[in-house]
Amino acid sequence: MKSRKLSSSPIVTGQCLCGAVQFEMEYPAFWAWHDHSRASRLAHGAVYATYVGTWRKRFRITAGEREINRFEEKDTGAVRSFCRRCGTPLIYERTRSRHMINVPRALFRSRTGRQPIYHIAIEEMQDWAYAGDPLVPLKGYPGVFCKRSKKKSRAQEARLSASIRSSCA
Numbered sequence: 754m755k756s757r758k759l760s761s762s763p764i765v766t767g768q769c770l771c772g773a774v775q776f777e778m779e780y781p782a783f784w785a786w787h788d789h790s791r792a793s794r795l796a797h798g799a800v801y802a803t804y805v806g807t808w809r810k811r812f813r814i815t816a817g818e819r820e821i822n823r824f825e826e827k828d829t830g831a832v833r834s835f836c837r838r839c840g841t842p843l844i845y846e847r848t849r850s851r852h853m854i855n856v857p858r859a860l861f862r863s864r865t866g867r868q869p870i871y872h873i874a875i876e877e878m879q880d881w882a883y884a885g886d887p888l889v890p891l892k893g894y895p896g897v898f899c900k901r902s903k904k905k906s907r908a909q910e911a912r913l914s915a916s917i918r919s920s921c922a
């Protein structure tokens with residue numbers, strides 16, 4: 754997040770949802786991973802977060818620095834930055850690696866040079882995470898797909914509405 758000019762390495766860019774915060778990173782990133790931990794799940798409001806990690810000196814905020822708020826996790830000391838206008842998670846700084854910063858993969862406009870082949874806290878993966886199961890279109894709801902299931906559990910069956918039952922059985 755230094756304001757000095759970056760080297761001549763290729764640059765990839767990204768932004769938050771509202772666009773107030775813009776950033777750039779030297780390509781390629783150091784690594785990328787899926788984070789299944791409870792803290793990241795809550796911070797993102799998603800089943801897991803996918804991060805791109807890079808050296809701090811290879812990352813720079815190019816616009817909207819004043820729109821960034823920081824939240825420090827009391828038990829770990831980790832700092833999570835987010836856009837105060839739209840709430841998009843921006844930077845995750847872990848105490849164990851102070852020279853690295855982590856940015857949600859989804860915020861980048863293009864490839865980052867690293868595939869997320871690693872998993873952190875995989876033991877916390879939620880049973881409601883989509884695991885690539887085959888899907889079928891939901892009749893009467895364009896653009897909505899549901900898991901093809903030949904044998905539904907009683908609990909699942911109870912939750913399904915009559916229309917979904919008839920369309921996806």
Ligand SMILES: [Zn+2]
Binds near residue numbers: 772838
């Ligand atoms: Zn924003």
